[in-house]
Amino acid sequence: MRYTQGFVSFPDYFQRRTRIQNILLLLLAAFWFIASPAYASKPVVYFAGVSFLGDHRFIDTNYPVATALNKATPEQPQAALDKAFFELLSAQSATLPLLLSRNLANYKSGPAIAMTLAIERESISIETFEDYRKVVAEISAQVLFFDFQAMRLIASIPVDIARNDVINLNASLDKARTDNLTALYQPTSNADNSLLSVASGHIRQFGLPKEGVLRFKVHAVNIGEKASPLVPERVQHDALAQVFGQYFTAQLTHLGGLNMIPYTKGYAIGNKMAGRMANGDVYTLTLPEADYVFTVDISNFKHIAQPNKHLFASRVKFTAKEATRSDAMLDDYFHAAVAKLVSDKQTYIDDWAAYEDALETVLSELAQQLSAPEKKWFDNHSQLKRRTYNTFRKWSEHINGL
CATH class of the missing domain: 3.30.160 (Double Stranded RNA Binding Domain)
Structure with missing residues (x-):
């Protein structure tokens, strides 16, 4: 026989106590989850x-x-x-x-x-x-x-x-x-x-x-006098600059690891x-103000025909400087080429599509070199070679040290 006079019965007491404990445990778990660094930092x-x-x-x-x-x-x-x-x-x-x-x-x-x-x-x-x-x-x-x-x-x-x-x-x-x-x-x-x-x-x-992190921006993409005649009439220069300004910004973000402001011309x-x-x-x-700005001048395209294969090259001038200064920290010409196989059934070779591929190649590789310069790459793809490699290495050390 259960003793209940004036008191809660032992079974009821323990059942209520168990329910209260469960509620407290749930509240404690919820508090721990919300207060945990993984949650709170989001x-x-x-x-x-x-x-x-x-x-x-x-x-x-x-x-x-x-x-x-x-x-x-x-x-x-x-x-x-x-x-x-x-x-x-x-x-x-x-x-x-x-x-x-x-x-x-x-x-x-x-x-x-x-x-x-x-x-x-x-x-x-x-x-x-x-x-x-x-x-x-x-x-x-x-x-x-x-x-x-x-x-x-x-x-x-x-x-x-x-x-x-x-x-x-x-x-x-x-x-x-x-x-x-x-x-x-x-x-x-x-x-x-x-x-x-x-x-x-x-x-x-x-x-x-x-707050206070450095910001970078592609300030301009320009089409040079030698490159301009090789751009098809259907391609507007402003549209071309916008496409490759956006492309280079993306490469600098994902490959260069830089905090980029969007390329907004257009x-x-x-x-x-x-x-x-x-x-x-x-x-x-x-848009926030940039601390450093980049300029790309598309200087020339080149086509070299070989048996069953064509080489298409793009040459650009790349400049980097502090936004508030006129003197450049980085300044040199860079080039890259892509090979395109030619089929016997191909009635038309689209030079422009290949030039675009070459331009994308030099810009994506340039973005990588800003983060981790490799001497061999500069020997093969830059005009000033070792001199430019040394300036890129100093740039990388300077930016990574800030």
């Missing part, structure tokens, strides 16, 4: 979706595929790319260096950090052979982190992705453009085959810069960068 970042850089009046013209994919409808009020990107990041939340939040009713209010995947370029290039065409689709974007109260850029991650396709000579070029760009935007089971999955991969390896005025959200809201971000 900043809260508000998800602002996919946006488009440039003058809002020309967004639909500049990004026809992305804007068509990312339009909200009464049946689907949440824009498709916004939804897919948020779900992809949420599924990887344990490995992200940030705490992602969707509670952003108005991205212009509140003292917090916001993030948008800002598309900056859609492009298609086509190379014609005897019985088919080769199609290359490319997308460039920036993952922008910004203070949405001050509308000030905090950091950015360049993102690039490309896709090759083959179509027959009678196929619609408009359809090839739409199909290939759509494939780059939409993720499938392959983790590396879409803009969204590549962007999420970069975010997982990213950390917001600390969609920014002064230190203001404009864009448009999927819901039509227009935004303008203030």
Whole structure:
């Protein structure tokens, strides 16, 4: 017989005690989780979706595929790319260096950090052979982190992705453009085959810069007098400078390990960068000032024909200096060449596509050398060889020591 007069029975007492202990343990575990360094060190970042850089009046013209994919409808009020990107990041939340939040009713209010995947370029290039065409689709974007109260850029991650396709000579070029760009935007089971999955991969390896960290910027990309005649008439010089300014910025970020400010010529005025959200809201971000600036002068292209193979070379002048000084810290000419096999069935050799490959090669290798100079590379690819190697080595030691 249980003794209960004036007291809680022993079984009830222990059951209640056990429940209280469980609650306390849960609260303690929750407190430990929130207070743990891995959790506490993660900043809260508000998800602002996919946006488009440039003058809002020309967004639909500049990004026809992305804007068509990312339009909200009464049946689907949440824009498709916004939804897919948020779900992809949420599924990887344990490995992200940030705490992602969707509670952003108005991205212009509140003292917090916001993030948008800002598309900056859609492009298609086509190379014609005897019985088919080769199609290359490319997308460039920036993952922008910004203070949405001050509308000030905090950091950015360049993102690039490309896709090759083959179509027959009678196929619609408009359809090839739409199909290939759509494939780059939409993720499938392959983790590396879409803009969204590549962007999420970069975010997982990213950390917001600390206050006072050095900032770098590609100030200008110029087309020299010898190179200019070799640029096809269909390629505008301003567009070419924008493409390779963005490309070099991406290489300096991912290969050089530098905290880069986006290359903004073509969609920014002064230190203001404009864009448009999927819901039509227009935004303008203030860019931070750079501590160091880079200039690239595309000086020349060269084509050397050999049996069954052609060599295409690009030569650039690269200059680096402190933003507040006129004298250069780094200044030399660099070159690189790529080989292109020629098929008997190829009716047309696209010199320009090969020149672009050579230009990408010299810029990507240059970005690597800024981080870890190799004497042999300078012997083969720079004009002043050892002298330039020594200045790059001193630069690397100086920047890494700050």
